[in-house]
Amino acid sequence: MSAIRIPKSRQDKSFDIEVDGIKVLAYEGETVATALQCAGIKVFFKQEGSLPPNRLFCGMGTCRQCLVTIDDQVNCLACQTLAYPGMKVRTSL
Amino acid sequence: MNYPFFDLAIIGGGPAGIAAALQSASAGISVALLDEGTQLGGHYYKQPFSSTITHLSFSQSKKMAEFDSLMAVLTKTNIKIFQGVHVWGIFNKEGKTINGKSNTDDVFRICFEPPYNSHDCIEAKALILATGVYDRPIPFPGWEMPGVVTPGAVQIQLEKQALLPGGKVLVAGSGPLQFVVAAELIRYGVDVIAVLDTSSFFDGWKTIFSALGGLKSRWLEGVQAGITLMRNRVPILFRHAVFRAIGDNQNGVQGVVYGRIDSTGIPLFQTARKAQVDVICCAYGFSPSIALSLHLGCKHKYDPFLGAWKPCYDDRLQTSVDRVFVAGDVTKVGGKPLALLQGRWAAISVLERLGAWTKETAEEERAIIKSVMRREEQFAQWLWTRYRMLPGLLQIADEETLICRCEGVRLAEIRASIEDGAADLFGIKLRTRMGMGQCQGRYCFSTTAMLLASYTGKNVSDLDLPTIRPPIIPVRLKQLAADRQVKIDN
Numbered sequence: 001m002s003a004i005r006i007p008k009s010r011q012d013k014s015f016d017i018e019v020d021g022i023k024v025l026a027y028e029g030e031t032v033a034t035a036l037q038c039a040g041i042k043v044f045f046k047q048e049g050s051l052p053p054n055r056l057f058c059g060m061g062t063c064r065q066c067l068v069t070i071d072d073q074v075n076c077l078a079c080q081t082l083a084y085p086g087m088k089v090r091t092s093l
Numbered sequence: 094m095n096y097p098f099f100d101l102a103i104i105g106g107g108p109a110g111i112a113a114a115l116q117s118a119s120a121g122i123s124v125a126l127l128d129e130g131t132q133l134g135g136h137y138y139k140q141p142f143s144s145t146i147t148h149l150s151f152s153q154s155k156k157m158a159e160f161d162s163l164m165a166v167l168t169k170t171n172i173k174i175f176q177g178v179h180v181w182g183i184f185n186k187e188g189k190t191i192n193g194k195s196n197t198d199d200v201f202r203i204c205f206e207p208p209y210n211s212h213d214c215i216e217a218k219a220l221i222l223a224t225g226v227y228d229r230p231i232p233f234p235g236w237e238m239p240g241v242v243t244p245g246a247v248q249i250q251l252e253k254q255a256l257l258p259g260g261k262v263l264v265a266g267s268g269p270l271q272f273v274v275a276a277e278l279i280r281y282g283v284d285v286i287a288v289l290d291t292s293s294f295f296d297g298w299k300t301i302f303s304a305l306g307g308l309k310s311r312w313l314e315g316v317q318a319g320i321t322l323m324r325n326r327v328p329i330l331f332r333h334a335v336f337r338a339i340g341d342n343q344n345g346v347q348g349v350v351y352g353r354i355d356s357t358g359i360p361l362f363q364t365a366r367k368a369q370v371d372v373i374c375c376a377y378g379f380s381p382s383i384a385l386s387l388h389l390g391c392k393h394k395y396d397p398f399l400g401a402w403k404p405c406y407d408d409r410l411q412t413s414v415d416r417v418f419v420a421g422d423v424t425k426v427g428g429k430p431l432a433l434l435q436g437r438w439a440a441i442s443v444l445e446r447l448g449a450w451t452k453e454t455a456e457e458e459r460a461i462i463k464s465v466m467r468r469e470e471q472f473a474q475w476l477w478t479r480y481r482m483l484p485g486l487l488q489i490a491d492e493e494t495l496i497c498r499c500e501g502v503r504l505a506e507i508r509a510s511i512e513d514g515a516a517d518l519f520g521i522k523l524r525t526r527m528g529m530g531q532c533q534g535r536y537c538f539s540t541t542a543m544l545l546a547s548y549t550g551k552n553v554s555d556l557d558l559p560t561i562r563p564p565i566i567p568v569r570l571k572q573l574a575a576d577r578q579v580k581i582d583n
Binding site for chain 1: 136142143237246255257260342495500536
C-alpha cells in the first residue's frame with residue numbers, strides 16, 4: 001500500500017514531476033522520496049547485477065540507499081532532494 | 094588563501110550544537126555553527142522541509158515552542174551559521190590530515206560542500222563535534238527489501254513531510270524511540286499490528302527509581318506512549334524480534350516472521366509467528382556518527398551497551414586530540430536533555446582551553462549544571478543497560494543475509510573471508526569490499542566486528558575500526574575541482 005499524505009497538511013501547491021516518463025504528483029516542500037512513495041513506487045532505483053534495489057531506509061541521508069537519477073545527475077538522495085516542477089527522475093540506468 | 098577564521102567551530106546543529114554555540118558566544122568568542130540540515134534543530138527539533146508543509150504532529154508542536162525560544166536567543170548573537178553544508182574533511186593549516194595530533198599553534202581547516210556564501214572552508218582554533226547518532230540495524234533475511242525502514246525514517250517522514258506509511262506496520266527493535274514512533278502512528282490511525290521489544294518487561298525496574306529520580310519529564314514521555322499503545326490494544330511483545338521479511342525486492346514487504354529471543358538475543362525459531370504487513374519499522378538502538386572523529390584520529394572505544402564505537406573523551410568532553418571536543422548523543426545517547434547540558438559543558442571547556450575564561454570561572458559555570466548532568470547521564474546509563482546490545486541477535490541472519498548492503502556482501506562471504514585469514518575488519522574489507530560502498534561502513538562495521546568476534550572468540554573491544562579517509566562523505570569531483578578553482582581547458 002502507498003504512503004499517505006496527512007489530509008490538509010500542505011498548501012495546495014501541487015505540480016507534476018516525471019518518473020521514467022510518467023507524470024507523478026508532488027506538492028511544494030515534498031522530497032522526491034515522498035512523491036515516489038505516494039505514487040506507490042517503492043523501488044527507487046534498480047541496481048545492476050545482484051545488488052538489491054535502492055529504497056527508503058534511514059530517511060536522513062546517512063544510509064544512501066535511496067539514490068536516484070535526477071535530471072541526468074546520478075546518485076541523488078531521494079530523501080533529501082526537494083521536488084520541483086518538471087523534474088525528471090529515473091529509476092534505472 | 095585566507096579562510097574565514099573562528100575561535101570555535103561546532104559541527105552539528107542539533108540540541109548539543111545549539112547549546113554549545115549559545116554558551117560560547119555569550120562569553121564573546123567567535124563561533125561558527127555548521128549544520129547539514131535544511132534548518133537547525135537536528136533530529137530532535139524536526140521541522141517540515143518547507144513552510145508549505147503546514148502540519149505539525151502532536152509531539153512536534155510541543156517541541157517547537159521550546160525550539161523557537163532557543164532560536165530567539167540565537168538570532169541575537171553573532172554566531173555564524175553555515176546551513177546545509179556537509180563537512181567532508183578537517184585538516185591542519187598545511188592541508189594535511191590531523192592523524193591524532195594537533196600542534197598548539199595550529200588551526201583546524203574545515204572543508205565542506207556545497208559552498209556557503211562562496212566559502213567552502215573555514216578555519217577554527219577549537220572544534221566541538223555534535224554529530225549525533227543514527228539508527229542501528231541488525232541484519233535479518235530480507236532487510237534490504239523496500240518496506241523495511243528505521244523508526245528514525247518513519248519519524249522524519251511524519252515530522253518533515255506529514256507523511257504516514259500506508260497499510261499495516263510492525264514496529265520492532267530496542268530503545269525508547271520505537272515506542273514513541275508507534276504511539277505517534279496510532280494517533281494518526283495507522284494500523285500498527287504490534288511493537289516488539291528486545292528487553293524483558295522486568296529489566297531495570299530495580300534501579301529505575303535511582304535512575305529517574307527527579308527526571309519527571311522522562312517518566313511522562315514513556316508512560317504517555319505506553320498508555321496510547323495499551324488504549325489502542327496494540328500488543329507490546331517483550332523479548333521479541335523480527336526474524337525475517339516476507340516478500341521480494343520488486344514488490345517489497347508482504348509480511349513478517351517474528352518470535353521470541355532469549356536473554357542474550359538468540360532467536361528461538363520454534364516460536365516464530367507470521368503476520369501480514371507492508372512496513373517493517375526496525376532498529377536496535379543507535380550508532381554514534383563517528384566518521385569525523387575517526388578521520389581526525391581521535392581514540393575510540395567499543396561501547397558494549399550500544400554495540401558500536403564512540404569517541405573517547407575526558408571529564409571536559411575533550412577527545413584524545415587537543416582542542417577537539419564532543420557533545421550530545423555521540424557520547425552517551427542521552428537524548429535532548431543531556432545533549433543541551435553537554436553542549437554547555439563542552440563550550441565551557443573550550444572557553445577554558447582557549448583562555449577566554451579562567452579555571453575558576455569555568456569551575457563556577459560547571460558547578461551550576463554538574464549535578465543535573467550527572468543525573469541525566471545516570472538515566473542514559475540505565476536506559477542503555479536495559480536496551481544493551483544483545484550479541485545473540487546476530488544469529489537471526491542466515492548465510493544468504495546481506496551484511497554490507499551497499500556492496501552486496503553476504504554473511505557466507507564474511508565468514509569465508511575470516512576462514513581465509515582475515516583477522517580484523519580491514520582484512521575483511523580488503524577481501525570482500527565490506528564497508529566500501531555508498532554508506533562507507535556506517536551500517537556494517539559494527540555488525541561485522543560482532544560477527545568476527547563471535548567466530549574467532551575475540552572481544553569486539555580488542556578490534557580496531559578501519560581507517561577513514563577524506564572525503565568522509567561522497568563528494569562530486571566536479572564540486573571539489575570547482576571549489577579549488579582548478580580549471581581544465583580542452
